[in-house]
Amino acid sequence: MVEANNTTVTLQVHRFTPRPERAERARGGSPFAKKSSPFGGGSDSAARRRPRGKQWVQEYTIPARPSDTVLDCLLTIKRTIDPTLAFRYSCGHGMCGSDAAAINGTPTLLCTATVRDWAKQPSTAPEVDDEGFRRTGDETANEPDVPAENVENNIPEGSLGVIELASLPGFPPQRDLIADIDPMLNQIRKLTPYLQADGVLVTTAEGKVDVFEYLQNPEQLAKYETLSNCIACGVCEGACPVYAGGDAFVGPAALIWASRFINDSRDTKAMDRMDAIDTADGVAGCQSVRACSRHCPRGIDVGEEMWQIVAKVRER
Structure with a gap:
């Protein structure tokens, strides 16, 4: 029609x-x-x-x-x-x-x-x-x-x-509807948002790289696959009443990116990553309001993932 x-x-x-x-x-x-x-x-x-x-x-x-x-x-x-x-x-x-x-x-x-x-x-x-x-x-x-x-x-x-x-709340406006999201991106960068493996290549008896050693089963993939869909748009941070440019709280986007690699079985720096966010402006700054879950364009239940990473950091 x-x-x-x-x-x-x-x-x-x-x-x-x-x-x-x-x-x-x-x-x-x-x-x-x-x-x-x-x-x-x-x-x-x-x-x-x-x-x-x-x-x-x-x-x-x-x-x-x-x-x-x-x-x-x-x-x-x-x-x-x-x-x-x-x-x-x-x-x-x-x-x-x-x-x-x-x-x-x-x-x-x-x-x-x-x-x-x-x-x-x-x-x-x-x-x-x-x-x-x-x-x-x-x-x-x-x-x-x-x-x-x-x-x-x-x-x-x-x-x-x-x-x-x-313009997007929580960020200073640059002009009209354009917000300055650099504070969020800087917080994400500080948490090393990339895979950190041990760098050791496993080889077969013939001396070739054993590619099967690096495969993941469906359960391992499911732990972080949804989190890898984050596009760092800032919607969750704009909805968060605690986040305001990263002064008192690192923000849900940065914690989602940290959680994505903490839950990756191939990453060897999980404990270091949890130490980095176990601070006053890290997981301790989250007040569990769960407003960050609203309207995530990639379908991530940000509030639930935040609760999961906070619990994992405190229980380690």
Whole structure:
């Protein structure tokens, strides 16, 4: 069935333009200043600070179909309305993870989110009740519908609704929907995210390499296969209320990458890896909120895997 293209969607984009950096002073400055702090500051901390700049919300109303993705809508805006709108994407099929952002406040991938699933209609009930308390979904579920023409700022007929977009939470924005995920990638790198075998080649009686010595059975593969699907998109870190750039918590993404190799029977550094994450900002920083499990684009139950690695580290 071919969908009619006579509908529209409104995108409310939280935009951000950074303030131009000041040129470094040619001379002068304090003789007591230090480029780095012995307590963990320095350039990494400076990179995690939220940059200053202009912030505003801009609305775009464009033709769209329910099956269109949010990335499709942004590309339409970029190509036909506003070429200054900044967002990041690569494969466009949920495999690279480069287009992670917050849609209606929820971290997810722009290329896998459809208008049908994320467009929302305006609320017909007031935000707060007569006593000034915020209304909940249970309080408004049984209220009669109010005709669209009686709703203030109602969406026009033929509109699929409104989608609110912002950069990925937990990371400083670089421009519009582009977040600086370098803090997450640096945390992953610190945990040596690659296989570390003993390097000894087993040989047969004829002196040839015994390739069968390195095969894994299905049970060994199953322990880490799902974890190897992580694409480091940052969705789990954007959903985590504890993670905020890696200062107090290394983050679920880094721990998932560490767990992937800890559970690999071929890796010989499992104990060293567990020592590296057995710190105050490692597994001890996880509060078991399990918000990291929501909307993982690769289907990883991040919260469960976090619980498993925390238990393994504490029981070793």
